[in-house]
Amino acid sequence: MNQIRKIVAGTSLIGALIGGGALTAMALPANAATTPSPSAASTSSADANHGNETALTGDIAAKVKDAVLAANAGATVENLTTEDDGSAAYEAHITKTDGTHATVKLDANFTITATEAGGQGAHGH
Secondary structure, eight states: OHHHHHHHHHHHHHHHHHHHHHHHHHHHHHHHHHSOOOOHHHHHSOSTTTTTOOBOOHHHHHHHHHHHHHHSTTOEEEEEEEOSSSSOSEEEEEEOTTSOEEEEEEOTTSOEEEEEEOSOGGGOO
16 A cells, blocks of 8 residues: 555656646747847837937838938948937937948938047947
8 A cells, every 4th residue: 555655656746747848848838939039110219319210221221321321432331320419300429431430310301410429439429
């Protein structure tokens, strides 16, 4: 009789371990699916220097870049974002050919409205 109790207790313990492992395995994918992964737009500009600006992509980015480079031949475009302070629709942080940094602001029609000298290129104003 003692041997039967040991077998039943051992089987119950193994069943509990397997069941607990199955529950854990089922819970992991559900938790992983709810953990958000950062997107390029949300991480590229939502920091202390850029507030709620969003990185530009596609046709808008190309139009902003073309307008900025037409006015600043040879410059390197460091980043392109929306402008969240109301002074413009878009902005580009550039490094000019002489190594100085500037922020170029554009309206919704891709017309340059201001160029601010100084700053840290892609990292600030």
